[in-house]
Amino acid sequence: MENKTLTIIIERAENNYSAFIEGLGGIVASGRSVDEIKMNMVGAIDAFIEECKELGCEVPEELQGDYELCFKMDxxxxxxxxxxxxxxxxxxxxxxxxxxxxxxxxxxxxxxxxxxxxxxxxxxxxxxxxxxxxxx
Structure with missing residues (x-):
């Protein structure tokens, strides 16, 4: 099975930068630097998956198995x-x-x-x- 690529969109917010996964709602992160956003996005994804498991919800297909994160900025x-x-x-x-x-x-x-x-x-x-x- 091939690794999936999730595109993370980084945009300017009021006092920092925010990020979301293109085509997959519910997971957001913010930070003052790209490194901080990357770290926070990984944490947000992990927390989302853990919450899905705790609540008995299905983990979205995009987050099952291996995937890579690709960061994109306008x-x-x-x-x-x-x-x-x-x-x-x-x-x-x-x-x-x-x-x-x-x-x-x-x-x-x-x-x-x-x-x-x-x-x-x-x-x-x-x-x-x-x-x-x-x-x-």
């Missing part, structure tokens, strides 16, 4: 989350997306076209790979 939330790390000028240099567009995406005034989201994602992944290849 562009607005990502730009907000990393605003203290990435400047719009720096993002423009690595993505080729002009700063004015990035400001629109960050403010939520405009959602990026899917191609722009992919362009941003690829540029950030490339930067991450470059950083991982460096030793100090």
């Amino acid at each position: 562009v607005k939330s990502l730009l907000d989350f990393y605003s203290g790390i990435f400047s719009k000028a720096g993002l423009e240099r690595i993505t080729g997306i002009n700063q004015k567009q990035l400001w629109h995406y960050a403010s939520g005034n405009r959602n990026p076209r899917p191609e722009q989201s992919v362009k941003l994602e690829k540029a950030l992944h490339k930067l991450g790979e470059e950083l991982l290849s460096i030793s100090l």
Whole structure:
């Protein structure tokens, strides 16, 4: 049997970030960092499964057996989350997306076209790979 992948959607909330499982209601988590959200989501899933067992409810099929968690963030939330790390000028240099567009995406005034989201994602992944290849 193949591992299932559960997509966890992370969104900006009022004072932190919240997360939920795409297509599966009832399990939410929050946190101030991605690591905290990941840890809290694992705890929320474990608590949900335990509660199902205690109450004699059926555990949803998605949570039976092995599964992987894939975390996904919308562009607005990502730009907000990393605003203290990435400047719009720096993002423009690595993505080729002009700063004015990035400001629109960050403010939520405009959602990026899917191609722009992919362009941003690829540029950030490339930067991450470059950083991982460096030793100090």
